[in-house]
Amino acid sequence: MNEALGKHIGAAGILALGLVLSTWLIAQTFQDIKSMERTVQVKGLAEQEVMADTVIWPVFYKDADNNLEALVARLEEKNSAIRAFLTLHGFNESEVSQATPSIVDKYAQEYGQNERGFRYVAKSGLTVFSHQPDKVKLALGQLSTLAKQGIAITQDDYQNRIEYMFTGLNDIKPKMVQEATQKAREVALKFAKDSDSQLGKIKSARQGQFSISDRDSNTPQIKTVRVVTSVEYYLSD
Known part of the structure; x- marks a missing residue:
């Protein structure tokens, strides 16, 4: 019994040693292949x-007055003039949208009560969205037409810059x-x-x-x- 048990233990040991050697050889071979890669x-x-x-062109301007009713009426007149200018330069209705005017009452602001100048300050205009940037280039060259009507288009404001895409x-x-x-x-x-x-x-x-x-x-x-x-x-x- 002891002799048979010894033989079994010896065989198991040899098998285990063989598995260890095989694993080591495989690992070494893999490392050699990786080192050669x-x-x-x-x-x-x-x-x-x-x-x-594509181009987005905000055609905006600023205006001011102490009379709110007169200011609103003037905004409407200027927006109509801008729309006519854009139509003259080939923009159709689908390319032009009018923004809601922004009007600030300085007297309603505590920090602005002592400031001199007009009470109401407004910003208004129209936005052009077109797939024909060349039309915008031509219209830009004729902005003096609007300036002669008392409409100074704001172009140096970051929010009003022309965006080309x-x-x-x-x-x-x-x-x-x-x-x-x-x-x-x-x-x-x-x-x-x-x-x-x-x-x-x-x-x-x-x-x-x-x-x-x-x-x-x-x-x-x-x-x-x-x-x-x-x-x-x-x-x-």
Whole structure:
């Protein structure tokens, strides 16, 4: 009985040792394979200039008076004049909306009771939303027509700035992604050549977010679209 038990224990020990050795060999082989794996990570940039296809133009002005009734009547007259001006420059009713006038009574504000000037200060105007930015450009060049009617359009206020937008991103996305990927591959090929390696298949790839920005502060209607693609390639000797 003792001899048989000893044989069983010996066999179990040998089996356990074999399993440990096998596990160790597998781990070592895996580590060797990982150590032999070489990759290179590169980025490719694609840029394209496009013209804005949509514009939001707040045509706003300010006015003031001590007589509220007279001020409101003048706002109505000026808004009608602005609407006529916009119609003359090719904007239809669907492109123009009138905002609710904002009127402040300075006498109703404690901090403004001692200030000199008009009691009522108003801000009013219309907003243009159009898919023809060129019409806005032409109309801007004729704002002196409104100035001669006593309507000074506010343009330096951040809230009243003209906003140009590009909405056709989906149409140019595929071509730009392709261009960015090609540029990334060119960089990877150059790296492989300089390191005496062969460029292999793609291990992973990631497309960055598209960004749309003004080309410069003087031409906000011209936009720059950018995208960066990150690609990781295998390398071999």
